[in-house]
Amino acid sequence: MIDLTSIYHRAADNYCYLFDEETLHIRIRTKRDNVLEIVLLYGDQYEIVDHQWITSLQPLEKIGSDSLFDYWQVAIKAEHKRIRYGFILKNTEQEMTLTEKGFFSFIPEDSGFFFCFPYMHKSDVFSSPDWVQQTIWYQIFPERFRNGDPLLNPAHTVEWGQEEPSLTNFFGGDFQGIIDSLDYLQDLGINGIYLTPIFLANSNHKYDTIDYFTIDPQFGNINLLKKLVEECHNRGIRVMLDAVFNHCSVEFLPFQDVLDKGEKSLYKDWFHIHKFPLKDGDTINYETFGFYEYMPKLNTANEEVKQYLLKAAAYWIAECQIDGWRLDVANEIDHQFWRDFRTTVKAIKPDLFILGEVWHDSVSWLRGDQFDSVMNYPFLHKSLQFFSYDIISAHQFTEDLTTILHSYSDNINQVLFNILGSHDTPRVLNECRFRKERVRLLFTFLFTFPGTPCIYYGDEIGLDGGNDPGCRKCMPWQEEQQDLELKDYIKTLISIRKETSLLTSKGTLYFLPAVNNCLAYYKQKDNQVVFVLINNSDTEIDYVLPFSLSGKKINLLLTQQEYAAESDELSVTLAPYESNILSFYI
Missing domain, CATH: 2.60.40.10 (Immunoglobulins)
Known part of the structure; x- marks a missing residue:
């Protein structure tokens, strides 16, 4: 029945x-x-x-x-x-x-x-900017990427990389350092950079904004940001900034006014205040991000707050021609605010990219009236369970990914922001327990799966680091400190993705039955097929492709081999922890 x-x-x-x-x-x-x-x-x-x-x-x-x-x-x-x-x-x-x-x-x-x-x-029709599908993102934590101008260093700046990262130390990364590294990024194949917050703040992470209209002087000034954006655009690289609109710093002037004047403050409704005084012994009487008293939560339903933040969002688009906003803690802000945000920023720049930070199911933000995409943390968590932690099989992994894929429309899947880590998670090398062959498998999967891939700075050269703040180490620039073999492998993957249009086009991804923990999936458009095999096991695998391919030309993209199939049944041999990407016509 x-x-x-x-x-x-x-x-x-x-x-x-x-x-x-x-x-x-x-x-x-x-x-x-x-x-x-x-x-x-x-x-x-x-x-x-x-x-x-x-x-x-x-x-x-x-x-x-x-x-x-x-x-x-x-x-x-x-x-x-x-x-x-x-x-x-x-x-x-x-x-x-x-x-x-x-x-x-x-x-x-x-x-x-x-x-x-x-x-x-x-x-x-749900639509994101046309350029997003073709973008290879690179996330930069500016304070730790490169020190280009020591004259901008904050007080007590530590010599580059000479200490482990902490919650309080500074190493002097800045805009000039990013500008000086654009040749490196362009050579890698990057065409989109995402910068974590750059506005005035006391912390090294800058998620506690003091002034939404002022660049933190340790990074430079507005003219240097304009130069950075212009230099990026000259190289075909888009620039996305981080908007922290859920909360601010206790040093934010309106909050300071509330601290000073209490119930008489004109800004008391800018925040979620339970009662006065704002602090009673160890008890805080206002809402915050998490339970961090130094980051009070903004009342984005308040019209004055909304207009202030929307003005800030519009200002940096108009002044510096940025290409996108990443929205921090986006799920804790009311939906109407984001609808008004979209209307405001798209009126200035229709192809601006709006990326929300949501760690869970995100359909309610992806109905065309709010975000263009979200950070795909479900993709990250399942990928680590299979490739890194060895707690699920290839069979279960394909089932779990199928559930995730069918949580969204094909239009949305094509632009989800896929990551293997970020400033909030341990480094992918650490997650893989320093097994570099697993890191390679993860990157193969990242660059062949629907969505737009993002590399967290340094992952491409084997930078390590545990939980925050360990994942925020200084980028090593001496080649002897870099895993150049891993970097070359990732460059190859980026090149394959850029040159294989089927990987970035809309279409259905089909998973095939796993063989001894070997993952198999493909995309097809008309008679063109891109087929991916990833052997996440310690044994050699022979995988028989389910196509009649006699006499057909087969391109093995990772190994850059080409040959004609001699019979209908084509078997591909993969060594332990080896991948390959095949392209052919049927």
Whole structure:
């Protein structure tokens, strides 16, 4: 029997969405291996001939399975841009029809019973800036990247790299150091940099903003930032800054005014204050980021606060021509603020990239009215579980990734901000327990998976470091301190990604059955295929590709080999902890 309790569909978000202005993607979820066939019945609700609703039928494709469910999808082009639809589900024992009004053993004749997508408006297509899909990001923690101008050093600056990073020490990284390193970044293949906060703050991390309109003098000034952005743009590199709008520093002047004047302060409603005085012994009477009393939480629903922060966001776009904002602790700020934020910044620069920091399911921020993307921490956590921690198998990993992929539309998956670590997590080398072969596997996966990949500075040359602040070491610039073999491998991956358009184009990713912990997946467009094999095991693997390839030209992109398949069945041999990326036409 068909398990009706496991079937799920809603006419919104990742289950029914505009893929482009002419194409509607419709998905449905069923119990794994329970349904053999699904057909979409659909039509224009107003198209009625002789009192009968005119409908069409189109089969759905099973596009993925996780441990519990199968996921099915179909692409529909509606002539009149409106559609009513339902699902005919079949297995060997039963046939049922699912409509908005429930399950039926027959097909209802009234179009009003069916799911509705009222109209395909072009403005409702989820779209991010065109350039984002082609971007290779590089995250820079400015204080630790490079000291280009010692005259800017804060008091008591430590000589570069001569101490372990702490919560309080400074090493003098600045804008000039980044400018001096652009040749390095360009050679690596980077075309987008993301800078953690650069505005006036007392800390080395700058997430405690004192003044949203002032560059911290340890980095330089606005003219130097303009020069940095201009130099980047001349090299085809985009620049994204970090906006900390959830909270500020206790030194932020409006908060100081509240400390000074209490209930009489004109700024008391700028914050979430429970009662006065703001501090009573060890108890603080205002809300903060986490439980850090030096970072009071801003009341972004307050109109004055909102206008102040939106003015700051607009100012740096107009003044310095930045290309994106990364939004810190974005999930703790009200949705209306982000809607107004999007309207404000897109009015100035329509192709500005808006990236939210959300560590969990993010659909409610990705409906086209707030963010263009989010940092893909679910991708990071699952990747580490498989490649680094050895706590899940390749089979479970493919199921878990399938769940993540089907949490979003194809449009969103293509621009999710994929990471292997950040300033908030241990270094990828540490996570892999210094097994460099595992690091290589992780980077292979990063650069062949849907989304835009980001490298945390130094990971490409084997920089190590544990939990914050250990993950914020100074970038070593002497080649003898760098893992040049790893760097060259990552350069190769970046080059492959840039030269293989299928890796960055929209489309479905298909996982294949794992063989002895060897991960296999591919993307296909028309007759072109890119196939990825990653052997996360200590034994040699022979993987047989599920395509008829006799006489076809096969390109092994990582090893830069090319040959013609001699028979329909092609077997690829992978050494322990080895990967390869194949490109061919079928």
